Amino acid sequence: MPDLVRTVGGRRLRVEISGDPRGRPVFLLHGMPGSRVGPRPRAMFLYQRGARLISFDRPGYGGSDRRPGRRVVDVAEDVAAVADALGLGRFAVAGRSGGAPHALACAAILSARVTRAAALVGLAPRDAEGLDWFAGMTPFNVRDFRTAFTDPERYAAGIIPRSAAIRSNPARLLEELRSDLTDEDRLIVSENSIRSMLLRNYHEALRTSPYGWIDDALALTSPWGFDPAHIGVPVLLWHGAKDVFSPPSHFSWLAERIPRAEAVLEPGAAHFASLRALPDVLDWLLQDTPGD
Numbered sequence: 545m546p547d548l549v550r551t552v553g554g555r556r557l558r559v560e561i562s563g564d565p566r567g568r569p570v571f572l573l574h575g576m577p578g579s580r581v582g583p584r585p586r587a588m589f590l591y592q593r594g595a596r597l598i599s600f601d602r603p604g605y606g607g608s609d610r611r612p613g614r615r616v617v618d619v620a621e622d623v624a625a626v627a628d629a630l631g632l633g634r635f636a637v638a639g640r641s642g643g644a645p646h647a648l649a650c651a652a653i654l655s656a657r658v659t660r661a662a663a664l665v666g667l668a669p670r671d672a673e674g675l676d677w678f679a680g681m682t683p684f685n686v687r688d689f690r691t692a693f694t695d696p697e698r699y700a701a702g703i704i705p706r707s708a709a710i711r712s713n714p715a716r717l718l719e720e721l722r723s724d725l726t727d728e729d730r731l732i733v734s735e736n737s738i739r740s741m742l743l744r745n746y747h748e749a750l751r752t753s754p755y756g757w758i759d760d761a762l763a764l765t766s767p768w769g770f771d772p773a774h775i776g777v778p779v780l781l782w783h784g785a786k787d788v789f790s791p792p793s794h795f796s797w798l799a800e801r802i803p804r805a806e807a808v809l810e811p812g813a814a815h816f817a818s819l820r821a822l823p824d825v826l827d828w829l830l831q832d833t834p835g836d
Contacts, residue, residue: 548607549600549629551622558607559600559626563590568833569635570826571623571650572599576642576764577707577717577757579606579748583640583741585823595830598635600626602646605756606748614759617769619646620653627657636829638662640818641790642760645669645768648798651777652770659832662780662825664818665787668794669772670765680791682724693765700758707754714746726786726814733816773801780806780828782821784813 549557560580567590574582580599584590590597602619603611611618627635636659639647644666651661668675670693678686692699710717718733725733733739749756779802783795792809799807806828810817 549626551625555603555609555611556607557600557603557609557622557626559598561596561598562587563593563595563597565596566835567591567594567596568830568835569596569598569627569630569632570829570833571626571635571637571647572597573619573637573639573643573646574599574602574605574745574749575640576760577605577710577746577749578642579745581741581748582745583738583819583822585826589823590826593826593830594835595826598626598630601749602756602760604753604759606751608756610753610755610759612755612759614763615766615769616645616763617649617653620650623650624654624657633657634659634834636660636662636833638664638825638829639666640664640822641666641815642764644790645764648772648775648779648802649768649770651775651779652772655776658777659834660778660780660829661775662782662829663798664782664821664825665784665790665815666781666794666798667764667790668797669768671767672794672797675793675797677794680788680793682788684720684724685789688761689765692761696762699761703758703761704754707750707757710746711750714743717746718742724788725816728812729814729816732819738819772798773803775802776804778804778806778832780808780825782808782818782825783810784815784817785809785811786814789815
């Protein structure tokens with residue numbers, strides 16, 4: 545199986561596949577900043593479920609070439625390129641945090657190929673009608689997203705040295721977030737296996753450049769290029785009611801507009817509790833997903 549796929553335009557996408565090599569295919573789209581080696585269920589769980597989990601670095605992250613000016617909707621082209629390279633017809637797709645809007649884009653654009661989609665702790669579009677986009681969001685995220693929206697050049701200038709510092713010491717990012725984490729989230733990210741995985745994920749994300757992170761933020765705060773109301777496949781929305789990185793009002797806005805959405809709001813959960821929800825989400829995704 546290829547670990548490097550080229551798009552129609554010649555860009556390289558670095559791919560990672562885990563689980564059963566002949567299992568039912570599920571794309572897992574990583575967060576921001578993130579990479580193909582980010583959070584996922586354990587390999588044994590994937591084998592037991594007969595699941596083949598496919599992840600790739602979004603453009604500008606890890607081993608994937610940058611795509612300047614990319615929109616959220618553009619991920620569908622890359623997912624299709626990877627699926628074609630793997631000989632896949634139909635597949636499920638999931639995204640967590642910054643990957644959640646990208647999973648919704650695949651559901652909207654690749655409806656003939658996507659069986660089911662899941663969006664965990666995701667954001668609503670920046671231009672979502674009737675939504676106070678920043679309400680309930682941590683000042684850390686408000687500052688970053690507002691700068692990305694109003695002054696992209698200043699945002700990029702700030703991220704470049706910050707990403708270099710995190711690349712040399714990935715634990716720095718968790719420390720930046722720590723004051724905004726709930727007690728439960730602090731326990732989750734302090735577990736040795738999860739912490740090690742997150743640090744490896746952040747380092748790989750920023751290993752070659754800061755532009756995956758920069759372009760993600762610009763894409764998320766710009767028009768996405770599709771309307772969530774036009775998604776026709778079954779969608780699972782999972783969210784924590786205590787999330788301050790992606791406020792639950794975003795979840796509610798999406799749940800009201802996606803026609804076939806199944807909405808799960810966990811009362812005591814926050815952002816990183818989504819890591820523990822991934823196995824159950826995978827079970828849901830596999831219900832209608834064909835294998836080889």
